[in-house]
Amino acid sequence: MANENKQSEARGSKQSSGGPSRGHLIVWVIAVSLLVLWAWGYFGVGAAGGPDIPYSKFRQQVQEKNVTEVVVQGNTVRGSFKAPVTVQVDGSATEAQKFTTHLPSFGDEQLMELLSNNSVEVVTKPTSDFPWSLIIMLSPVLLLFAFGYLFLRRMQSQGQGLFSVRKSKAKLFDRDTEDTTFEDVAGADNAKEELREVIAFLKDPQRFERLGGKVPKGVLMVGPPGTGKTLLARAVAGEADVPFYSVSGSDFMEMFVGVGASRVRDMFEKAKEDAPAIIFVDEIDSIGRKRGAGLGGGHDEREQTLNQLLSELDGFEKNETVVVMAATNRPDILDPALTRPGRFDRQITVDLPTRESRAQILEIHARNKPLSDDVDLDEIARSTPGFSGADLENLLNEAALLAGRYDRDAITMGDIDEARDKVMMGLKREGMAIDGEERRLLAYHEAGHAIVAATLEHADPIHKVTIVPRGKAMGVTQQMPEKEKYLYRREYLIDRLAVIMGGRAAEELIFDTATSGAENDLKQVRKMARKMVLDWGMGDTFKHIAMGESQGSVFLGEELSKGRDYSDQTARELDEEVRRITEAAFRRAVDTLETHRTAFDGLAELLLAREEVPGSDVLALVNGDPVSELSDAEEDAGAALPPSGDGAVSNEDDVPSDESVEPSESSSDGRSSAA
Template sequence: MAENKQQNKNEDNKKKGLKSPGGNQYTFYWIVLAALFGFWLFSSQGGGLFGGPPTIDYSEFRNQITSGNIEKVVVQGDQVSGDLKEPTQLNAAENDTTHYKSFNTYLPSFGDDKLMSMLEEHEIQVETRPKSDFNWWTVLLWGLPLIFLIMIGFQFFRQMRMQGQNMFKIGESKAKLQDAEKVNTTFDDVAGLEGAKTELQEVVSFLKNPNKFDSLGGEIPRGLLMVGPPGTGKTLLARAVAGEAGVPFFTITGSDFMEMFVGVGAKRVRDMFNKAKEKEPAIIFIDEIDSIGRKRGAGLGGGHDEREQTLNQLLSELDGFEKNEGVIVMAATNRPDILDKALLRPGRFDRQITVHLPTQEHREQILQIHAKNKKISDNVDLDEIARSTPGFSGADLNNLLNEAALIAARHKRKAIEQQDIDQARDKVMMGLKREGIRLTEHEKKLLAYHEAGHAVVAAVLPNSDPIHKVTVIPRGKAMGVTMQMPEKEKFLYEKKYMLDRMAVMMGGRAAENLIFDTSTSGAENDLKQIRKLARKMVLDWGMSDKFNNIAFGSQREQVFLGEQMGSSKEYSENTAQAVDEEVQRILNEAFDTAMKAITEHRDILDKLADELVEREEVLGKEVMEWLNGSLEDGVSEEKNDNIDAESKSDTSSNNPKKEGQEDLSSKKGTKPTNNTEEE
């Protein structure tokens, strides 16, 4: 306790600009060392502390005797010092204006027999002193380096001693106790996530009024695990609990338990829980718990490594022989699939709170929270921004507004305009514009027709998402992008939607074959994404004609080497060959569908390609206007009816930001479809 108070005091002093006593002591040591070293250096160069009388030549000394200008001399060994009657110029030959009255000189080694007779002749008072073997200047000259080395050794010993003391403290917990007065985040600062807030509000209510639950015989969950994609607000919820509960709140990350020394992780876990028990009721929040909570025995090295020993101690503290009555543990992770099963059982983490990506309604609420401290123009429609950003997390929306503010400041605007947000959205979703790329006219036409192929197929097929924008401006890794924006977020995906989506992906390759009778490397990303989607249709969703209503399960990448070596496919080699054939058939049908669409609407394809070459960017509504002018009324009405039917049946939810990254059926909502040309 005393050490924590002293540490907090030192931190407060640092914030106020004050130095700790140890820092002042070190500064004093270095000043003394510098002064002694300077004094030694000055002395070694022949100077003195107060200057002293100058040393003159012996011949000058004899001249002064001859001229009768010496009043008194003192002889001590071979050193002669004396005083002049009248001040004399030091170096007359060199025009030196310095005068001296006292002087020092030294007798020559060969002796001077006539010196005493000269002194007697000019009646100069002579004083002799015995030669001294002890010289303070000599002691200082040779002793200062020794003192300097001793002080350096003392400091080195002191540092080693402090490190030795820290070695005994290395097992102390790194959990930080949050000051309740400084945590001002509440549940009002968290938009959406109503279910998660309800679950956490029960914890806050129990801590404030435990009798409410004890009277009914209820026990509050001892552990709450928040699971969700990155940026969805798991840590923000923990800060809100800290602000609402008003009880001691300890925070730590999973990596803080690990150290290079064996046994440190387990000791830190024990120390953390001991500190929490001293202040119970208390809350412990462990962020990124997957750092220490991974499955045991999954690797080739066995189960006795430091991380697993730390996990074993954490399991014991959560629900072991000794109960933790007043300590509630909260944790957050975006990788629940790799956590140890013993960690997730009731009694340890009783509740798993899934934190989803925000829906359209919640995205608007999040934007309103992040827009409070920003100057936004009145023409900015947050509802439109929320609708055009499906799949964005709370962190993504915050980053979007921040990028828009930076763009507005770059253009010296007084407020954030809608165009700033549009540019920020393109930057976040598609990447930065690539400067310095010089394409030939042929490459420009290839790129324009490739993106025009995506756009025309998307505009023609009845089950595809509407086009938002077509651009051939290089961004990030993409040379061009066709952006699709769904009217409403989707919960489920029908087979016809998937087939049309794959046809849109094939539109670029089909346009290359139709116009130039060639294939380019720009379709690399399209082909990879469509292959993943086709294999999911066959293996996971049972959407193929040959393997209808059966899910084999994809061969996914394993997290741990031990599991990967022990895994096997759930179907035979013959079935695998049949799956490959079925995937190839689906891809061929998607290509044929795309080729048919652009062949029937060749005029729109050419017009859009020409516009892209000239303008580099075309809005989706322009493409639809051109298409509606050439389509028959029946086809246009069919597409509009399909869009209206989907709008009525779908409700708002979420979707992952990147296509093909995760199972579409396991995510809510739809992100704009980006068909990109890779380098």
């Protein structure tokens, strides 16, 4: 019986879903029919007639007794010839049996006598044909009604009826089914503590009111993409024993004027009816941008929506029972009136996770994934600095896909390493035809990065060196920091510059040339050196002074034409200081490679044979220790290569440049130098 009910419900749902389709089809058929009838009546498609001929030719044919009959309707005369007559149609001559002409505006009093004398049968019709005239007049109106009907049905099928378009799109979470809690959110302890306080305030406001405290109006979560702001909001929905409304900032905007402000009012009215309640607005920067800013002026509809939101948060009518949570990764573009105390009282920074937090996040995402015994989540957390929670979830998902591709029963550490390389550097570029000379050039370039990094005191440890093309890189040298870095010493930056210059130094030392593979190396060195001199006061000439200026957003119309506030002479001295730092980094890299020439050559040959060398083997070469033995296939591959010599890499678009990460600006502390 239950199955029969389900089947009948399914049939009913199919019929109901098919109803609008059949209704739309009928309306379309009617609309097209009206359009065809209107065209037929307006242009006279159904009327008997032929090509237009001059009136003088018509009179001539009548006088020659070549016209059998005519039909006169208003000023239009249609008729038939006894014998076909050659007429001009669209510039070409053609034989016509029928014709159409028009009486002159001044009339022709002799026409009836002429037709009678030449035995032409005359038929007259009224000037206007009532059915066709009615169709011509009413068809446009009927067409408008038909398309309006289709538009309303479409809006209703999307839940936006004519009278519901101004209703809020906020979704109310079901507290009985929402299963995300703070236990499912790793790290972000400070953010969770602040949010727990808000939840406790809503559950038991007397606990704080007896001390004179007031519930905060708004909580703004700020952080890079993928750090878990929306996940925290879902956890609040699961933890809170109060109604939780969720909406995206883009849901307020429509093509109709005033809809955004109306939806804000409706959303707060619903929340106040269920008060105490929480409203979560994701991506609030879509409606909360600074008003009156921008190269093209403000957007009136967006500003009206923002004004209504400001009024609801802390306007003339006090709102004591509804807390608004919002998330954004662009706090710099928000309107100051939105972020002032009294509206968004609290700003919670949800930053990239630390090493300990990354390990906890990996444990959460590994709950439903079988891991082999060799998987070390702490080691994965150490080797993924700068990864967000979303990045870590994607990492384990890619590893699971790789394990499934190889038909394994569990995810291995090798799968995770390969997935990390895929996420950080891109896919392997299979089928690239690289000749022996270019391959040797790439090997020495990467070996230059690696040897300098392995020998300098303040450089990050080497994780892996590879000349396998991935993404836009022909080769990569990976460095993994031993711990999180939040401040960068001058000694570390100087060593970092030398590491980045190691590839160009190797090209000049071994091949006495320069290649296009160091393009990004040089850009990063220049950028980092300029920051050292202009922003961090690390130059020899300009110490303890920041010459750089923070630049505003061009999209907001700020700092568009602001110039520097120092003289041309100072600018030349700054450029000279940057040049001196970069030149010193290059000379230091060359000296380091000359000092460790044996390890340098050994690593290059090892890369040519294996294509990928772990950091432990690089350290073994530097310390003079033995490395793992080559297989027979690897020895044959190395012996088949030509000897080193002068050469150059072709300057093609697919020859990428170095992709080293700058410590001050990168979201990751991972270091990689790519040729």
